Amino acid sequence: MIRALASGLVAFALACAALLVASPALARVERYAVIAGNNAGLRGEVELRYAEADALKVHDVLVGLGGFSPSNVTLLRGGNAGALRRALISMNSRIRQDITGGGVEAVLVVYYSGHGDARALHLGNTLLDLQELEQLARGSAAHFRLVIVDACRSGALTRVKGGTAAPPLTIRTEARLAGEGVVFLTSSSANEDAQESDALGGSFFTHYLTSGLLGAADDDGNEVVTLDEAYRHVSEATIRATSRTLAGTQHPTFRYELRGQGKLALTTLPARAAHRGTIELPAGRTYLLMAGGSQGPVVAEVAATDVSRRLSVKPGRYFVRGRGQDFLLEGEIAVEAGKTLRVEDGMLSRAEYARLVRKGQEGADAAHGVQAGYRLRTGFHEGESPCHGIFAGYTLELHQLSVMPRLSACRDVFENDVLRARREQLDAEVRVAHAWDFPWVTLDLGVSAGVGLLHQAFETRGVAPPRTSFVGFLGTGLGLTFDLPSGFYLLGQVDAQTYFFQRARRGPEEGASIGAVFAVRPLAGLGKRF
Numbered sequence: 001m002i003r004a005l006a007s008g009l010v011a012f013a014l015a016c017a018a019l020l021v022a023s024p025a026l027a028r029v030e031r032y033a034v035i036a037g038n039n040a041g042l043r044g045e046v047e048l049r050y051a052e053a054d055a056l057k058v059h060d061v062l063v064g065l066g067g068f069s070p071s072n073v074t075l076l077r078g079g080n081a082g083a084l085r086r087a088l089i090s091m092n093s094r095i096r097q098d099i100t101g102g103g104v105e106a107v108l109v110v111y112y113s114g115h116g117d118a119r120a121l122h123l124g125n126t127l128l129d130l131q132e133l134e135q136l137a138r139g140s141a142a143h144f145r146l147v148i149v150d151a152c153r154s155g156a157l158t159r160v161k162g163g164t165a166a167p168p169l170t171i172r173t174e175a176r177l178a179g180e181g182v183v184f185l186t187s188s189s190a191n192e193d194a195q196e197s198d199a200l201g202g203s204f205f206t207h208y209l210t211s212g213l214l215g216a217a218d219d220d221g222n223e224v225v226t227l228d229e230a231y232r233h234v235s236e237a238t239i240r241a242t243s244r245t246l247a248g249t250q251h252p253t254f255r256y257e258l259r260g261q262g263k264l265a266l267t268t269l270p271a272r273a274a275h276r277g278t279i280e281l282p283a284g285r286t287y288l289l290m291a292g293g294s295q296g297p298v299v300a301e302v303a304a305t306d307v308s309r310r311l312s313v314k315p316g317r318y319f320v321r322g323r324g325q326d327f328l329l330e331g332e333i334a335v336e337a338g339k340t341l342r343v344e345d346g347m348l349s350r351a352e353y354a355r356l357v358r359k360g361q362e363g364a365d366a367a368h369g370v371q372a373g374y375r376l377r378t379g380f381h382e383g384e385s386p387c388h389g390i391f392a393g394y395t396l397e398l399h400q401l402s403v404m405p406r407l408s409a410c411r412d413v414f415e416n417d418v419l420r421a422r423r424e425q426l427d428a429e430v431r432v433a434h435a436w437d438f439p440w441v442t443l444d445l446g447v448s449a450g451v452g453l454l455h456q457a458f459e460t461r462g463v464a465p466p467r468t469s470f471v472g473f474l475g476t477g478l479g480l481t482f483d484l485p486s487g488f489y490l491l492g493q494v495d496a497q498t499y500f501f502q503r504a505r506r507g508p509e510e511g512a513s514i515g516a517v518f519a520v521r522p523l524a525g526l527g528k529r530f
Contacts, residue, residue, distance in 0.1 A: 031068045032095055032142065033109040034087050035059050036076040041115030041122040050202040051113040052077040053297075054150065057206055058111050064314075065213055065267045068109075081126035084112070088136040096141040108142035113203070116151030138182060145182040150203055195247050200298050208237040211300040211311075213267045215278075218308040223269040237303065269312040277335035279311045279318070280342045285329075287343075290319040293332065310340075320348060325487065327352050352483045352529075367397040371491060373525015375408050377425075380499065380517045387412035387425060391523055397435075402444065404431040408523075420459040425471075427452040433479060444479040448495060471501040475521070487529040494522045 037055025039048040059075045062068040074087045088110065095106045110133070115122035120129045130149075137147045200207045209230065211217075217225045217233035243249045270276065281287045286304045289311065290296040296319060300311050315337040322329040331348035335341055370393070377387040389410025396403045406429050414421040429450025436443050452471040458464035477495030484490065499517050 028103060029105050029107065030095075030098060031062075031066065031072060031107045031109070032091055033059075033062050033068055033073045033111065034076075034084070034091050035062070035073065035109075035111045036079060036084050036087070036113070036123070038076075038078055038080075038114040038123045040078070040124045042125060042127075045115050045122065048114065048196065049198070050196045051115075051150075054113045054196075054202045054206045055111065057202060057210060058113075058148075061210055061213060062109065079123065081121070081123045081128040084121075084123060084128055085132070085136070088133075092136065092140045099141055106140075106142040107144040107146075108137070108140050109146045109148070110137055111148040111150075113150040113206075116149065121149070121151060134184070137184075147182070147184045149184075150205070195242055195245060197241075200301075202298075204238045204241050205234055207298065207301065208234040208241070211237075211302065214300045214313065215269050215311045216300065216302045216306050216308055218269060218310070221308065225267045225269070233306075237301075267312075269310065273312075274338055275314070276312050277315045277337055278340040279313060279320075279333070279335060280340055281309045281311070281320075282322070282343065282345065283309055285322045285324055287320060287322045289313070290321070292317060292319070294319045294321075294330070322348065327487075352487075352489075367529050368395060369487070369527055369529035370394055371404075371525050371527035373491070373523060375410060375521060375523040377410055377412075377497075377521045378519045379412065379414075380519060381414075383416070384414045385412045387423070389425075391525065395527065397529075400434065402433045402435060402446075404433070404446075405429070406431065418460060419464070422457045424455045425452055427473075429473070435481075440482065442481045442483075444481075446477060446479060446495075448475045448477075448497075449473070452499075454501065469501055471499050473497050473499045477521075481527070489527045489529070490524075491527055492522070492524045494520065497521055 035055050035058050037052040039051045041047070055075065055077055059073060063070055063073060074091060076083055076087060079087075091108065095108060098104055099106050112121055112133075116130075118130075120127040121133065133147065133149075137145045196203045197207070212230045212233035213225055215225065217229040219229050219233075239249055269278070279289065281302050284304055287302045289299045289301070291299050299313060299318065302309060302311065313335055315335050317332060317334050319332050320330065320343055328351045329345060329348035330351060333341060333343060333347065372390070372392040375389050375391045377389075379385060379387070387410035389408060391406050391408035393404050393406030406427075408427045408429070409425065411422070411424045414423070427450050429448050431446050431448040433444040433446025450473055452473065453468065454471050455466065455468045457466040475495040475497035477493060479491060479493040481492075482490045497519050499519060501515055501517075
């Protein structure tokens with residue numbers, strides 16, 4: 001199960017829960033949450049990798065950005081159905097006690113990440129019926145209740161009334177609750193699998209939701225991410241990302257029963273907050289931000305198409321990776337509290353996409369492109385001039401090997417006192433090489449095999465008819481490439497080759513035999529990767 005669009009739910013939660021008191025005359029808003037994640041399902045179900053990690057992400061978002069007090073949040077990682085049931089009952093009891101006497105309005109967010117189906121959540125080897133989950137949420141005394149289920153076929157929660165887009169809410173963080181009700185948000189429809197991503201280390205939806213709340217969804221640049229901005233961001237990004245997966249596009253569903261309506265801000269992005277720093281990324285590329293280093297967890301993503309280029313993050317060290325059309329920009333940055341760091345290309349190291357393929361970096365499976373240039377082959381026999389010509393080919397660069405099919409043609413002339421010969425050669429070959437990357441150049445060692453058509457024409461005082469013959473050849477050699485901007489590169493190569501051809505025997509034992517000659521073939525050209 002790879003999970004996606006559930007986290008938009010979280011956004012809604014933050015929204016509904018982002019309310020504070022503007023004056024003593026207004027009710028105080030308290031936010032509560034029960035967050036559960038379980039990688040294990042029923043016997044026979046494949047263990048998930050990131051369900052519990054996603055629950056932790058949601059916890060951190062609610063506590064760090066949504067104004068949820070840690071004492072009001074229950075986090076269950078790996079708990080069974082009984083533990084989740086008890087946590088919900090206990091939280092409902094606490095909410096009822098806190099709001100007794102008036103002056104307090106409550107928001108409850110329930111989030112689950114893990115296995116499930118159209119009837120129940122699968123927490124380890126135990127089941128919690130979706131109907132019971134809904135009843136526990138509806139039974140809460142909280143004014144706003146948001147239920148988020150990131151599980152396969154979780155759309156059964158919303159199937160009764162179908163999915164209908166709610167009007168955008170934008171409640172300011174310093175206002176009383178403008179309405180009350182219950183919202184159900186699920187990561188998939190009633191017959192779809194939810195999806196998670198190894199590259200992102202979590203569900204697609206949670207990743208894009210968190211990115212949006214950190215600032216990527218702030219389309220109007222007012223340093224406030226509203227519900228409509230966040231939901232539009234995560235919805236478009238998740239549908240776009242899952243449309244390229246084998247499981248297919250994942251469609252979130254939701255059902256809402258609300259009374260009253262106001263404006264809802266999910267997060268604010270103060271540039272000079274004492275406990276936050278701001279990163280500003282260049283336009284035109286997609287950037288991933290990892291905590292600590294290149295192997296750290298993914299914190300956020302800003303797509304090339306995103307209007308907002310700013311992220312509000314905790315102070316610390318981060319690793320930035322920007323993806324161009326055929327290269328990456330990578331490097332570490334340090335973010336200080338209360339300051340804005342503008343990331344520029346000169347602060348990052350450039351890595352061509354082909355180098356990433358050879359490193360085996362996830363998501364970089366192959367690089368390919370065309371190449372063409374000048375080739376030369378030394379003469380087959382003493383006194384022959386070199387065979388000058390051109391070549392054109394296609395290169396496919398994989399993790400361990402590069403494969404290069406090529407066509408080439410050359411022409412040379414041989415002349416002495418009695419004979420003038422013109423030789424034209426057309427070759428087709430395949431070269432396989434292994435490459436080593438250095439700071440400025442790439443060195444490769446390869447072997448090649450091919451066949452050719454050799455045509456010879458003669459001018460002489462006697463009779464010497466033209467002849468055409470086939471040749472085969474094997475070779476080995478070294479190559480160098482030097483990367484240029486925009487995916488172009490220069491290449492040079494020198495191969496030692498042995499040519500095999502049929503030659504006629506004269507005399508008492510007329511016939512044919514196989515001959516072999518040695519030649520050196522250098523070439524130089526220009527390539528372009530796509």
